Amino acid sequence: MAALPRDLIADPIADVTRTEPGARIGAFFDLDGTLVSGFTATAHAGDRIRRRQARAGEVLGVVEAAVRYRLGRMQFERLLVRAAGYLRGESITVLNDVGERLFADHITSRIYPHMHEIVQAHQQRGHTVVLSSSALTIHAEPVAHFLGIGQVLCNRFEVDERGVLTGDIIKPVVWGPQKAATVQAFCTGNGIDLAQSFFYADGDEDAALMSLVGRPRPVNPRPGLATLAAERGWPVLHVTGPSRSTGRSLRRAAGFGVAVLRAVTTR
Numbered sequence: 001m002a003a004l005p006r007d008l009i010a011d012p013i014a015d016v017t018r019t020e021p022g023a024r025i026g027a028f029f030d031l032d033g034t035l036v037s038g039f040t041a042t043a044h045a046g047d048r049i050r051r052r053q054a055r056a057g058e059v060l061g062v063v064e065a066a067v068r069y070r071l072g073r074m075q076f077e078r079l080l081v082r083a084a085g086y087l088r089g090e091s092i093t094v095l096n097d098v099g100e101r102l103f104a105d106h107i108t109s110r111i112y113p114h115m116h117e118i119v120q121a122h123q124q125r126g127h128t129v130v131l132s133s134s135a136l137t138i139h140a141e142p143v144a145h146f147l148g149i150g151q152v153l154c155n156r157f158e159v160d161e162r163g164v165l166t167g168d169i170i171k172p173v174v175w176g177p178q179k180a181a182t183v184q185a186f187c188t189g190n191g192i193d194l195a196q197s198f199f200y201a202d203g204d205e206d207a208a209l210m211s212l213v214g215r216p217r218p219v220n221p222r223p224g225l226a227t228l229a230a231e232r233g234w235p236v237l238h239v240t241g242p243s244r245s246t247g248r249s250l251r252r253a254a255g256f257g258v259a260v261l262r263a264v265t266t267r
Contacts, residue, residue, distance in 0.1 A: 012114075012217070012237055016121040019196075019215075026192040027122035028183055028209070029115070030201035031133035031140050031154075034219045035147070036110050037241065040139035041083075043106040044098065076134065076205070077173040084136075084157055088167030092159050099138030107143065112241040115219070118200070119147050128192055132183050132199075132209075134175040153182050180208035200237070201225075210234065 019025060032039045087095070122129050130151040131144045140154040155175075158168040172178050187194045195214040199206070204224030210216040216234045218225050229236050 012118050013121050016118065016125060016127075016198075019125060019127075021125045021127075023126055023128045024191060024193050024196070025125070025127045026183075026187060026194070026197035026213075027119075027127045027129045028132045028197065028199045028213070029119065029130070029149070030199075030203065030206060030219075031131060031135050031143060033202035033222075034200055035112060035115050035119075035131070035143060036107060037112060038110060040103075040107055040135060040143070043102045044138065076175045077169075080134075080136075080155060080169050080173060080175075084165065084169050085167040087157070087165050090165045092157060092163045092165060095138050095157075095165075096141075100142050103142035103146065108146065111143070111146070112239045114239045114241060115200070116147060119149065122198070123148060127198075128190065130183075130186065132174075132179060134173075134179060134205075136169075151186075153179075153186060176205040177208045179206070180212055183209055184212060 016027075029035055032041075119129060128151065129149050130153060131140055131147075131149045132153040133140050134155060136155050136157065137152070140152055144150075144152045153174060155173055156170045158166045158170050160166055174182050183199075184194060186192070187197070193214075194212055197213045198215040198217055199209050199213040200217045200219050201210065202218065202220050202222055202225065204222050207225060207228050210218065210225070210228070211232075216229075216232075217237055218229045218234055219237045219239060221229055221236060226236065228234070
């Protein structure tokens with residue numbers, strides 16, 4: 001694939017409006033760190049603590065798993081399954097309601113305004129806009145509804161016939177190369193030209209999908225993705241907006257863990 005001019009992203013709205021209109025062009029957006037500053041899942045974790053629904057073992061397990069994942073010592077699938085295990089027995093209907101409430105209370109202010117404008121630009125061109133994330137439905141779908149995104153490719157809780165969580169995640173888990181495969185299958189099934197499509201994301205794990213689309217658009221990329229973008233000439237988009245912490249570094253993750261432990265031990 002030919003290298004793209006590095007200044008192409010200087011005006012990302014104009015970048016979109018120059019493209020061919022129509023649903024055959026896809027615009028795929030990651031969630032955490034791309035559309036939303038930080039991690040949407042932390043709002044749910046904090047809510048469970050405030051409502052005294054999370055036991056000390058759950059809090060310690062999630063903090064430990066998150067730190068191990070950031071250090072590269074835990075696979076994402078194991079981290080996700082561990083988190084789902086703590087919610088075993090919960091109603092998916094209730095969790096969906098919680099997700100909508102937390103979005104309204106905590107997430108709307110964390111949406112990057114400029115990314116919202118880019119979503120709208122694609123919608124105005126009639127492109128097929130998709131939220132493609134490794135997050136769970138309770139975190140991803142409220143954001144998609146707010147932005148008017150009708151298609152969501154993300155991870156889902158496994159539920160029984162009563163709509164109760166089993167403690168597992170539907171396989172295969174959408175992450176890394178599997179996320180790329182999921183988007184590729186979606187494009188094949190919906191007549192979307194992947195070679196003409198866009199993908200906006202910040203994570204190193206999204207390199208596989210970035211390499212598949214014709215218009216890769218790293219957004220505030222993490223070091224690994226930034227290095228790959230420089231090597232391949234991908235235009236990088238730097239956005240600012242919500243002044244909240246992105247929560248990306250281990251130091252911030254550790255600070256969150258300390259706050260969580262204090263909340264539990266002072267009940």
